[in-house]
Amino acid sequence: MKVRVIKLKDGERINLQNNSWSCHLLNKNIVGSKKAMLGVSTFTPGTDTPQKVHDDEEELCFVIKGKGSITVGEEEVPFRTSSAVYIPPGVPHGVRNTGDEDVVMVYVFSYPEYPPTHDAGEPEGGKNVQ
Template sequence: MKTRYAELPAYTTRDASEIRELLHPDVHAALGVRHQSLAEARVAPGAATVLHRHHRSEEIYHITAGGGRMTLGEETFTLRAGDTVCITPGTPHRLENTGDTPLVVLCACSPPYAHDDTELLEAP
């Protein structure tokens, strides 16, 4: 029913963020995870994710460290630790780290994150 952070490998998603799947049905189904995923994303200082959208997944981002800017549809706004954002399916979005420390985000997705549900809207 649990995972250990130190035992979870990081990988780079299609949008160019570094992700650790904290719980995902494709990996942790034996723990009872079925309908959602939870990941930690990191965006390095000065870096940004690629503008993209998901057609099926609703995402909730909770900023746990750092700060930056988020593009969400037609809006762009500042984010800092403690902020939470809901990204509805089909909404273009991107994170940019404008600080000098990593931007760290908890990402909850339902249905679970899938590479094939990520449409890049600009070149990486």
Template sequence: MSETYEASVRNIAEEPWQQFPDHFGGALSKALVHPETVGSRQIDYRISTYQPMAYVARHAHEVQEQVYHVLEGEGLMEIGDERRVVRRNDVIFLPPGVPHMIQNTGLGDLTFIVVTTPVKDE
């Protein structure tokens, strides 16, 4: 974790794309506000772009809440036992304990913001 804990201003171009564990097929993210980038303790804020067929493995969080905000493209999101098409301007809220995954099932890139709090499951 970064030792600094202060206000910051960064440009999205400053953060490299990376493929986090359990993300597959070109599921890339930029960790814009994260312990390793700005020293955040309570929030993880990422922009993600998934190429067609890219996905994150189905998972659940013990204590974390998440919000997905789809900016471009469309894909399929599994929430519990339900499967939903998600597209531009959809906002998805996930409380702790709900199994979920997202996959790009569209023809172009699927781009979305993911906000998670707290940063890690306890």
């Protein structure tokens, strides 16, 4: 295996609500990774994503810019530029942009692709969503 550099335009882009998006940059499909994946998301002002659950995987995030909160049920955990966010396995969570600029966030999973994920409220092993 060799060192690879992947440009944002060459990642796997997923369109989200409100002109927000995520892009998988380093994963099994793109670089052949075996144990981890990395991506970046942009959440436009006012975005409030539905809560998702990754049953078996931790999610690590770093906020490049912007401010908002991770929604966990009815609770809001605030973040801002230069913050790191840890989301344990099995915790329903979403992202809410509470500012007036885009939130740009890098995310990492210790799984070679986007991990099995379901909507909060769905049983484990339910519909796999991103």
